[in-house]
Amino acid sequence: MIKKILGILKDDGECVYKELPNGMKMRIEDFDLWYGKTQALKSVNMNIKKNKVTAIIGPSGCGKSTLIRSLNRMNDTIPSVRTEGQIWLDGYDIYDDTADCVDIRRKIGMVFQKPNPFPFSIADNIYYGCQVNGMKVDKDEVVKRCLKQAAILDEISDRLGDNALSLSGGQQQRLCIARALAIEPDVLLMDEPCSALDPIATAKIEDLIHELKKDYTVVIVTHNMQQAARVSDYTAYMYLGELIEFGKTKQIFENPKEESTEKYITGRFG
Amino acid sequence: MSIRKLLAIWIFFVSIVVSIIGFHSLAVQSDIGYWIMAGSLILISLSCHASGIYSYLTKKDGKNLMMVLYGSVILTIASMSFYIPDVLDLRPWEIYARIPDQFFFALIMLLVGIFTSYLSFRPYHNYSKEGAQSGALYVLHVTILLTLLPLFIIIFNIIFRGAGGITYEFLTEDIVSMGEQGGVYPAILGTLAMIALTAIIVLPLGVGTAIYLAEYARKGLAVRLIRTAVNILQGTPSIVHGLFGYAFFVLIVFNGQKCLLAGALTLAILTLPIVTRSAEEALNAVPGDLRDASLALGATKWQTIRKVVVPPSLPGILTGTVLGLGRAAGETAPIMFTAVYFSGAGTPNSLLRPIQALPYHLLSLYRLVGYRDVENQAWATALLLLIIVLGINISAIIVREKYRQRF
Structure with a gap:
């Protein structure tokens, strides 16, 4: 808030605008991130195409989660984090002084590794995002639409008043996806959304990602390379905080340019 | 062998x-x-x-x-x-x-x-x-x-x-002839009024401090100082609280008049650390996942605290507050200089008038033992005070067990 005010006072309130190439939703440009003195991301450059699924893979601790959390500034909640570089969303830098985290997160939804529904009713969980953003919408309609989009409406349509914690793990995760859709974001970030789920629930969520692609730009972090191959259009391979290789999923999996990528994909390390 | x-x-x-x-x-x-x-x-x-x-x-x-x-x-x-x-x-x-x-x-x-x-x-x-x-x-x-x-x-x-x-007369009448006869009706009401007023004062202060410490404060010198200050406040002998209340509230704020409000303020200072610490613990018990989830949906920090963090921690906060009040209800030292008379105050009818309270009543009766026939009255007062304090604590436990959130 103060940043925003200062930003407006500093110049005439105009943010820097930079036209992104056609079909591109987000662009990460020379992005560095430090936790205290440890550098977790080293000069990452990456493009995220509109209405495509971009997967980020790599061994544990390579900075995948850090990168995806940077995309909607969730890392701001960690006190010791410091960043350099830009991340553009539709031509605006989300790390600009004038940018407001709350607005950014409103445009870029996120689904976390562990299902984390609020201890409210299912309907209230969905409606929460609309409520805090002051969206004037019909609650029943939003709840139905989002649950349907998340392919869970049929299973729980008669339990909308129940506490969300009474759902199974897979259902909770799809509820979290539905919740993220309620605020109608442009981009949906998924941080290992299936790592706590069994294969059946995982398959359901993968199908769902295929569906969501039509309306949203999806970025997904995953440990599971088969999953990346199945769901994504583009794949980024990270190692030790650096983006080693980025390209079409088919090309990365069938014909990787870097030796390290090939080793990781064929399971020889990581 | x-x-x-x-x-x-x-x-x-x-x-x-x-x-x-x-x-x-x-x-x-x-x-x-x-x-x-x-x-x-x-x-x-x-x-x-x-x-x-x-x-x-x-x-x-x-x-x-x-x-x-x-x-x-x-x-x-x-x-x-x-x-x-x-x-x-x-x-x-x-x-x-x-x-x-x-x-x-x-x-x-x-x-x-x-x-x-x-x-x-x-x-x-x-x-x-x-x-x-x-x-x-x-x-x-x-x-x-x-x-x-x-x-x-x-x-x-x-x-x-x-x-x-404990007889009907004891529960419904005022003191007669230095406590030999009559009862403790005004003292019961006085104690309850004092606890209620203390709760009203201490809840916003304690919960506010706890929210700041648990949600906003970053680990640093300032937070360590605040925490240490809260701990020192908790370790301060209650008689010191009483003397402070007399010197500040009674003498300066209320022009030398002992009154209900001065006593409640003193007790609020005494209870504040207990409330703050238990509220902070209750807030910290809410998983960080939920905060992330709320922030990721475009909620501001304050919306997150108000709608996601505070509701599930309310039972914990209330339990801590009620336990603190239970302690306050039994304290004599903080109120003896600031709020209570042994007799003559009557039922509490104004914030700016003195009251009678059970712990001080008990102390006064004990001082009269040997001069006056007040032993039975003293034991009955002790039992009543015990019932009130235990009742408060048991109700706190019931509230906690009934409304405790499980994640």
């Missing part, structure tokens, strides 16, 4: 000695409570020695005897409650603690009994590993029982002596 035989002889020896001491004390004392206690002590030592000898001789377990053992420890502790010094025998202004000799003697015998029964566990289990194991467990059980001993003593005593004094 094997260790096993030596041990059996030792146990036999001790059992004889303890029994002789027990019978001797029975012979010289005539008090019925003492008989019960000495009897149960003898029961303890005899049963454990018997079990030791039995298992030595037959090389078998004597499990049934264990129940006798534990039962007699409990019985002893219960009967000890008759043996707290009779406070009301003391004359005012020449205070000396006159604890009956039997009390110490009984205590020593209890410890000897516990020790000898501990020794019997090894032969009891035929010198297996299990013997050492269950011996250790037995000692732990006994420590728990001994920890509960003061509580038993206090509650037994106050109930036995105070129950008779």
